[in-house]
Amino acid sequence: MDKDNSGYIDLDSRAEKMLRKGEFLGRGHNGIVYLLPNKKIIKIFKDKKVCNKEYDILKKTENSKYFPKTYAHGPYYIVRSYVGGERLDKYIKKRGFNKEIAHNIIKLIKEFKRLEFKKLDIRCKDLYIGKQFSLRVIDPKNNYSEEVIYPRHLMKGLNKLGVLDEFLSAVNDECPEAYKLWNFRMKQYLDKGIK
Missing domain, CATH: 3.30.200.20 (Phosphorylase Kinase; domain 1)
Incomplete structure (x- = not known):
């Protein structure tokens, strides 16, 4: 308003x-x-x-x-x-994290690139997980206007949940080039508070 x-x-x-x-x-x-x-x-x-x-x-x-x-x-x-399922962060707290979830997050970020998003990021609370670990976005924000070249907020949330290393391991297996950038940037962010 x-x-x-x-x-x-x-x-x-x-x-x-x-x-x-x-x-x-x-x-x-x-x-x-x-x-x-x-x-x-x-x-x-x-x-x-x-x-x-x-x-x-x-x-x-x-x-x-x-x-x-x-x-x-x-x-x-x-x-x-309507998007059913459970919020990703709440799901991980209750049921844990696995390679299928990591794989589907990687596919989601690839979809962001295909859609020509400038912002390759989303918060855990804006993702819902459904059957067979499928993911849906509920609250897209500034994807075409704000530039973020790696999933910073998403990985920050995964770090708080204690599953960031597991996620980055899956990224390294599937997309070594993305892993180099994401891991480097996330370490910078966590060590120094750099965005």
Whole structure:
């Protein structure tokens, strides 16, 4: 929401109708999410610029299996497919980490490159893990505008979970060139706090 509107968001009648049928799922930094009866969600944003940026990313990635499909969009909301599964960080805490998860993360970063993202990064909490360790992105941010050449936040999260070395070992096995860059940059980041 814009700073001068005291928390009020002007939704169109279509979005208001959907909200009446929705079930509250959660609240994040950028807005609120409701589950709709048809296995879709509506995300209400505080800021229309953030809403438009996320919508643009989702439209550009609509043919990728890693991103939800969009159905409707307004100045302050997006209706998109529901992403099931469990948040990656919570999953790892409960069930641990394995090579399949590492392999699928590597494939996801390769998909980011294929999609011509400038930002090859995502937070663990914005990834959901489903059947056969499949991954889905729920909250893409600044992928085409912010340049990050390795998955810094993702690896920072994996480090906090105690599985970074296991992940980097899988990267070294599958993509030695990526490993050299990612390992070097992450060591710099962890040792000196360099981004």
